[in-house]
Amino acid sequence: NAGVTQTPKFRILKIGQSMTLQCTQDMNHNYMYWYRQDPGMGLKLIYYSVGAGITDKGEVPNGYNVSRSTTEDFPLRLELAAPSQTSVYFCASSYTHRSPNYGYTFGSGTRLTVV
Amino acid sequence: SQELEQSPQSLIVQEGKNLTINCTSSKTLYGLYWYKQKYGEGLIFLMMLQKGGEEKSHEKITAKLDEKKQQSSLHITASQPSHAGIYLCGADMRTNAGGTSYGKLTFGQGTILTVHP
Numbered sequence: 001n002a003g004v005t006q007t008p009k010f011r012i013l014k015i016g017q018s019m020t021l022q023c024t025q026d027m028n029h030n031y032m033y034w035y036r037q038d039p040g041m042g043l044k045l046i047y048y049s050v051g052a053g054i055t056d057k058g059e060v061p062n063g064y065n066v067s068r069s070t071t072e073d074f075p076l077r078l079e080l081a082a083p084s085q086t087s088v089y090f091c092a093s094s095y096t097h098r099s100p101n102y103g104y105t106f107g108s109g110t111r112l113t114v115v
Numbered sequence: 116s117q118e119l120e121q122s123p124q125s126l127i128v129q130e131g132k133n134l135t136i137n138c139t140s141s142k143t144l145y146g147l148y149w150y151k152q153k154y155g156e157g158l159i160f161l162m163m164l165q166k167g168g169e170e171k172s173h174e175k176i177t178a179k180l181d182e183k184k185q186q187s188s189l190h191i192t193a194s195q196p197s198h199a200g201i202y203l204c205g206a207d208m209r210t211n212a213g214g215t216s217y218g219k220l221t222f223g224q225g226t227i228l229t230v231h232p
Contacts, residue, residue: 004157031218040124042203042222050217058219090157094218103148103160104218111155 002026006091006107013081013114021076021110023091031094032074033104034058034066036087043090049074081114088112118142119206121223128194129231136189136226138204146207147187148220149178153200161189194230201225 007022025032030051035043045058049068063085065077074093078085091107120139128134138147146165150158162171164180164187171178175192191198205220 033218033220035222040224042119042121042224043205043220044222045219048217048219056217092158096218103150103163104158104220105160106150106157108157109155 004091004093004105004107006089006110008110009108010111011113013078013112015081015083015114017081018077018079019081019112021078021089021091021112023074023076023107024072025074025091025093025105026072027093027095027105028071029093029095029105030071031096031104032068033092033094034064034074034076035090035092036060037090037109038087046076046089078112083114086112086114118208118221119204119223121202121204121226123226124224125227125229127229127231130195131193134191134194134228136202136228138187138189138206138223140185140206140208142185142208144180144184144187144206145209147178147180147184148205149187149189150203150205151200152203152225158203191228194228196230196232199228199230201227 004025033048034046037043044060047066049055055066089110092104094104122137148163149161152158167182167184169180177190180187203225205222208221
């Protein structure tokens, strides 16, 4: 039972390059989320999905895109990387929109540096 | 300013001491989650509070949600080095009780806890 798996763990991008951060979960969770974590700023929601084929913007969606073609996968696409996108990215999932006993399952994160 | 304020931002304690971390909002919290994060790792779920006045405990960690559902505290009794890490509160901050936030959480900025042996 792998939980939420994120790849890659680390990546250095040059300004203007593009990349896709992968996220997959094996728990049959309907809800999936992408957050970014900047030092001293907590986590900010980028995009979320309530099921396959359904996605919506979070608090900081600019510069990112997502898709949800299957229940398991929720990739995050960065187009034209900028230094402001240097951050740690976390993917999370949940079976329902409220999980009092188990919370949300988080991946181990992708540390991205844009130079 | 943050919608969800945590205090203190950092805390250094001697092993065996008790400590409290607070999470405060000006809005009603419809669900309050506490997570722990070790450096370079993901977030580990500790507990979730929903009802005003609710209190939950897990081993030496107790969390409470006040009656007005605008403040939560996390209390660690007899701290150990294994408690060290970053503690984050995350909240469902929908605008009214009848709606749904689809699980979107607003997070505080985190509290860095160091426990000296």
